[in-house]
Amino acid sequence: MQFNFSKWHGLGNDFVIVNGFTEKIEDYQSTAIKVCNRHFGIGADGLVLVLPSENADFRMRIFNSDGSEAEMCGNVTRCVARYVYESGLTEKTKMTIETQAGLIRPELIFNNGVLQTVRVDMGEPRLNPEDIPVTSNSNQPIINTPLVVGNQKFNITCVSMGNPHCIIFVDDINAVNLSETGPLIEKNPIFPRKTNVEFVQILNRETLMMRVWERGAGVTLACGTGACATLVAAALNNRTDKAATLKLDGGDLHIEWGSDNHIYMSGPATEVFQGCYLNE
Ligand code: ZDP
Numbered sequence: 001m002q003f004n005f006s007k008w009h010g011l012g013n014d015f016v017i018v019n020g021f022t023e024k025i026e027d028y029q030s031t032a033i034k035v036c037n038r039h040f041g042i043g044a045d046g047l048v049l050v051l052p053s054e055n056a057d058f059r060m061r062i063f064n065s066d067g068s069e070a071e072m073c074g075n076v077t078r079c080v081a082r083y084v085y086e087s088g089l090t091e092k093t094k095m096t097i098e099t100q101a102g103l104i105r106p107e108l109i110f111n112n113g114v115l116q117t118v119r120v121d122m123g124e125p126r127l128n129p130e131d132i133p134v135t136s137n138s139n140q141p142i143i144n145t146p147l148v149v150g151n152q153k154f155n156i157t158c159v160s161m162g163n164p165h166c167i168i169f170v171d172d173i174n175a176v177n178l179s180e181t182g183p184l185i186e187k188n189p190i191f192p193r194k195t196n197v198e199f200v201q202i203l204n205r206e207t208l209m210m211r212v213w214e215r216g217a218g219v220t221l222a223c224g225t226g227a228c229a230t231l232v233a234a235a236l237n238n239r240t241d242k243a244a245t246l247k248l249d250g251g252d253l254h255i256e257w258g259s260d261n262h263i264y265m266s267g268p269a270t271e272v273f274q275g276c277y278l279n280e
């Protein structure tokens with residue numbers, strides 16, 4: 001099996017994008033594990049397939065570096081929007097993309113012909129525990145609720161952007177041991193489909209810092225859905241307003257919770273190389 005790919009990142013959260021209209025991949029899950037490996041493969045946080053859709057301009061599927069499939073993704077959406085436009089698959093600058101969790105709407109924003117940013121309507125946040133999913137004995141949203149993990153206690157807020165997120169506010173983000181604590185929360189039995197984990201430090205009502213442990217991928221430099229979920233959690237906890245800049249390890253994302261209850265994410269999308277993957 002061999003296929004052409006291009007390599008993209010959104011703030012250092014990196015992906016191998018494959019044109020599923022022309023390229024054939026037999027087994028997405030095992031291919032994702034091989035391709036994402038940074039020593040034996042191309043190296044990426046995920047493998048992304050751009051596919052035809054019946055009810056949107058495109059459909060995309062994303063596989064984490066451990067082979068698991070994610071329902072939704074933020075950074076990938078910005079990259080895919082730019083990818084389909086620049087590779088001539090569409091002339092639209094505003095398009096619809098079908099995901100496992102519904103439709104999202106990216107828009108390429110130009111200024112004098114130069115791409116300024118990609119703004120994505122990420123749809124509505126979901127707070128109902130069943131929709132996240134997170135096990136709870138009530139159907140009320142989980143906002144600032146204690147969770148004991150080992151000998152540590154965290155106050156968690158749970159938000160789904162189509163994929164699950166568990167947000168924890170801390171005073172000092174640099175004091176968090178992400179790779180130790182992240183997997184304990186990711187795989188905690190209260191999350192039947194596991195969860196992405198965000199640690200967040202509030203700088204002021206419009207600025208926060210976030211670090212992420214991603215389900216199925218580990219520490220990454222940025223997470224778009226995580227940034228959206230974090231803004232929702234911060235606003236629900238009355239720690240920020242409904243629009244903020246999120247400072248991630250790989251750079252900044254701007255997130256707004258609109259009056260239509262949709263979340264709007266703006267940020268960059270960058271192609272770094274193209275190639276042909278060879279598999280023995
Ligand atoms: O939900 C998951 O399993 C995530 N690891 C998917 C990837 C999310 C992504 N980093 C984002 O920006 O939303 C692409």
